[in-house]
Amino acid sequence: MASLKEVAEKAGVSVATVSRVLNDRRYINSETRLKVEKAIKQLNYRPNRVAQRLRLKDGQRKLIGLLVPDIQNPFYVDVIRGVEETAYARDHAVFVGNFAQDEGKEKMYLDIMKSESIDGLIVAPSHEKDSEVTNLVNSGLPIVCVDRGLSEVDVDVVLVDNRKGAFDAVEYLIQKGYKRIAYIGGLPQIPTTMQRKEGYEDALRKYGLPIDTDLICFGDSKHESGKKLTAELLNLPNPPQALFTGNNLITLGALETIHNRKLRIPQDIAIVGFDDMYWSISLNPPLTAVRQPGFEIGKRAAEMLFQKVKEPDRPPVKLMLKTELIKRESC
Amino acid sequence: MASLKEVAEKAGVSVATVSRVLNDRRYINSETRLKVEKAIKQLNYRPNRVAQRLRLKDGQRKLIGLLVPDIQNPFYVDVIRGVEETAYARDHAVFVGNFAQDEGKEKMYLDIMKSESIDGLIVAPSHEKDSEVTNLVNSGLPIVCVDRGLSEVDVDVVLVDNRKGAFDAVEYLIQKGYKRIAYIGGLPQIPTTMQRKEGYEDALRKYGLPIDTDLICFGDSKHESGKKLTAELLNLPNPPQALFTGNNLITLGALETIHNRKLRIPQDIAIVGFDDMYWSISLNPPLTAVRQPGFEIGKRAAEMLFQKVKEPDRPPVKLMLKTELIKRESC
DNA sequence: ATGAAAGCGCTAACAG
């Protein structure tokens, strides 16, 4: 890799001049510029981003971090894509970390992000009191939370109305005539898990249905727990008629158990899931689901982050996007 | 963020000493070490990875790059996880880039990787003659290819026996009695697309079935093209009885078209796909598919890369893993 | 309009 110095030598100017033609487009004699540009081309010079970041100040490093809880979850894949596209449009690179729902790994990634001199961070914190992220916000690093907020500090956040989304799903189930409806949540410490539970209960309450704690259960937001909890629910003496599953991986796990038992959907058991996937129509049967705009969330979060970087003192904003109930055939 | 200098001041030693207790565990007076460790703890010091990378030589920077063609494809998500887990076990960070099947974006990412001073790169090149990646291999950067190799240079590569995997799938279809079998491939310039086509033709030939070019088509390896090409195939005057789809996104697209037309699988049209997903059992109907071990591919590639970094002159090796045909109900 | 030089935070000779 050619360095600035080599370019300078080849062009017969100082490194400062080369740096100027690269960044600071004023005050350059046009002949000098030509010479430099020629040398750059000949050597196929590319600035060393590491040296650049070491030297540059906050907000000019062209690198942001993105920390997601589970890359196997297609929702976060959409968020990642939304962030990346927006960042690249602004010539920023994105350092993505997947902490796989492991708080230890989350901390490790946070350490890496800090020491990689990023301009800002987009993160879906493990839980609302996440002290590592809270400290980082307090340290002044521009941060935007996605999917979940933080309770101990005022921070920018982009998410959906989980309570409303869940309410809509369960209300639809009730309107379809189902009475015993179970909720299979993810990790209880994740805010969305509880918000969706609230929405579930809101709907039950509105229609005067009892809230039966036997029908409310929590797992770890992954496929396996969806599979296992569905089995437990179906083993109940008085099993539910319908399932409201708390995220897409849980939904997939639930479907697996139902299919293994040769139960018919929705005749034997109905299901509506939180999180739609573009291939939900190809599931057996086509899934009724609450769609959240993952790509849009990522995009908005990135835009918000860039704004925050530019104007660090503007007060944090909360952006709540809408969910949409996609009606298909699973209930 | 505290710096080495601040730690040194607090501990009353030189920066060199602090650096030594951090890296170079020999030759340190135990009292000195204690003082330094205390200061490190008090200041909550973390080394600045950017400064470290700028200073360090090849192979010691604890950062590798990973460039994948499509993060929306669950296969690559598995590869990413395999690479990450292996890298983290060795205390390396992974810079992941998703070029979304866009050669321009691939080049951009390659530039970023180069200028981020990585120790090595794992990449699934756009095509076999990918000159950017080829040049990078020739430049001496340790590189391991996954999923696809390079024809113009001898390089390490981890992939599966695509031809055999495709052969097994199509042979199974033939044994089930299907005679008019179509192949829906991805981008024709991707090596796996053509290898899978070879396997498809091998099977047809072995059983004396004609190779009908009307039944062989290519798209762009994404959901939409699977959807569209399936529609075209079904519109043929003499449509196929079975589909062999070239990757998981194409499969999902094909299923969508089939379901939209209210066709029954496998009675009206059978399907077997390349790439299994853990939720393939929940598709309508449970999908018969060729499984490739994505996680394992990522893991092996990372191990191979670390070896290459340690011993840059060892001759490149090709590792070919096996596929497995998972028989379910779609044919 | 251009160059010299400081310095970002760190590691690794080299000297003692």
Add this chain to the structure above:
DNA sequence: CTGTTAGCGCTTTCAT
């Protein structure tokens, strides 16, 4: 065993 110092590649005053 420890300190001093050069230098990784870059940007940015400060001079000129």
